[in-house]
Every structure is written in C-alpha cells, then in structure tokens.
Amino acid sequence: MSEFISSTFGKISGRHGTAVAMKSKSTGKTYLRLHSVPSDPKTAKQLAQRSKFGFVNSEMNCMRNLFKITFGSNQGVSHGVSLAFGAVTGEYPNFSIDYSKVIISQGGVDTSGFLNVVKTSGTTLKFDWDTTAGFQGDDNDGVNLVILNAESKVGLLKQNIVLRAEGTVDIELPAVWAGQKVHCWIYFSSPDGMNTSNSQFIETVQL
Numbered sequence: 001m002s003e004f005i006s007s008t009f010g011k012i013s014g015r016h017g018t019a020v021a022m023k024s025k026s027t028g029k030t031y032l033r034l035h036s037v038p039s040d041p042k043t044a045k046q047l048a049q050r051s052k053f054g055f056v057n058s059e060m061n062c063m064r065n066l067f068k069i070t071f072g073s074n075q076g077v078s079h080g081v082s083l084a085f086g087a088v089t090g091e092y093p094n095f096s097i098d099y100s101k102v103i104i105s106q107g108g109v110d111t112s113g114f115l116n117v118v119k120t121s122g123t124t125l126k127f128d129w130d131t132t133a134g135f136q137g138d139d140n141d142g143v144n145l146v147i148l149n150a151e152s153k154v155g156l157l158k159q160n161i162v163l164r165a166e167g168t169v170d171i172e173l174p175a176v177w178a179g180q181k182v183h184c185w186i187y188f189s190s191p192d193g194m195n196t197s198n199s200q201f202i203e204t205v206q207l
Contacts (some may be wrong), residue, residue: 048092052085055095060084062153063104066146069157070105070187070196080104104146104199105187110138115202117184123173123207129186131167139165142189144196147173150181150204164188177207 060067060081067080080103087101114130127145142160149155162169173182183204188197 044092051092052088052095056081056084056088056097059097059153063148063155066104066155066157069159070144070146070199072196099148099150099183099204100201102183102185102201104185105144105196106198107187107196109141109188109190109195109197111188111197111200112186115186115200117202117205119205119207120170123175123177125171125173125182125184125205125207126168127171127184127186127202128168129164131165138191139163140191141197142191142193143169144187144189145169145171146185146187146199147171148183149177150183152177152180160189160193173207179207181206 063080064077067076068074070076071079083103084097086103087098088095089098090096112129113132114128116128118126120126125147129143131139141164143162143164143166145158145161147156147158156173158171161171181204184202185199186202187199189195
C-alpha cells in the first residue's frame with residue numbers, strides 16, 4: 001500500500017478523508033490526490049451482467065417460497081436463485097432458461113434411475129419412477145414433485161405425496177392450466193425428513 005509522509009498529519013497510508021496516497025509508476029514517488037468516487041460506466045459487459053441478474057431473479061421469483069422448503073431454510077431462496085444462473089442460455093439481451101438444468105434440491109438421498117411423466121386426461125399427470133434394486137433407496141423415502149407452469153410462472157410443490165416404494169402417482173393440476181406447458185421435477189426425502197436427494201428434471205409436458 002502507498003504511504004505519504006505529511007509534515008502536518010505524519011504518515012498517511014491509503015485513503016485519508018478526501019485524499020488518497022498514490023504512487024507514481026513513472027517516478028516511484030508517492031503523493032496525495034483527491035479521492036473521487038468511481039463512476040458507473042455502463043460497458044457492454046456490465047449491462048449484460050446486470051441484465052442477466054435481473055432476468056434470473058425475475059424468472060425464479062415464482063420459486064422463492066418453494067426454495068425455502070426444498071433447500072431447507074430461508075437461505076434457500078438465494079441459493080436456488082444462485083444455482084439458476086447455471087441454467088441461463090443465450091446472449092444479452094436474449095436470455096432464456098434451460099429448465100432441465102434448474103436445480104430444485106440438493107442432498108445425499110438416492111435419486112431414481114428411471115423417471116417418466118405423461119398426461120392421462122384433462123390436466124392430470126401420471127408420474128413414474130424406478131423402484132428396482134440399485135435405484136430404490138429406502139422404500140419409505142418420501143416423494144416430492146415440483147411442477148412449474150411455464151406460461152403463468154406459478155410453481156407447485158407436492159411434498160411427501162407418496163412413498164418411494166409406490167413407484168407411481170397421479171397429480172391433478174388446476175383446470176385453468178389446460179393447454180399450457182408445465183416443467184416437472186422430482187426429489188426424494190429421507191423417512192425422518194432430515195435429508196433430501198438432488199432434484200431430477202423429468203420433462204416438460206403440454207396439458
């Protein structure tokens with residue numbers, strides 16, 4: 001750090017009030033100059049980063065309350081939004097979200113080797129997952145489903161809706177969602193509710 005010896009104030013290091021000690025690269029001498037607040041240049045890189053930040057926060061706003069539950073704390077909101085940056089595709093200003101890369105939960109509980117979701121009738125979806133040896137984890141693990149309406153940006157969490165051993169479950173979604181697309185994820189919870197699995201994206205379905 002640069003130091004300046006003042007006959008009035010003695011040794012000054014770094015910033016002192018409205019002055020700052022600077023060292024000249026050409027002469028090697030140290031001097032004082034007025035400190036100025038850095039400007040806010042709107043470079044292309046800065047504009048792109050700010051736009052990306054705003055885009056991700058806007059897109060994930062509908063998931064904020066869900067993230068508190070799926071990540072297990074109020075800090076889950078910032079964690080979930082932070083992870084969503086890894087799902088952004090495209091270049092400024094044309095950003096988009098690859099929902100297959102959005103992470104809903106994280107943990108050490110076993111995931112599933114096979115996943116499937118199909119529309120059966122109306123706005124009802126049938127979810128299936130693997131229960132065979134090597135993929136089943138604990139039969140008593142809870143099954144959690146997250147469904148995000150891609151158009152209205154409304155997220156639903158069906159928490160511990162059945163046990164892992166069931167292998168299948170039907171979910172009836174709001175009738176007003178008919179004709180719209182939904183993104184679907186699954187994650188599992190340990191029987192004591194203390195741990196979860198990493199989330200798995202299943203598919204985007206047209207209702």
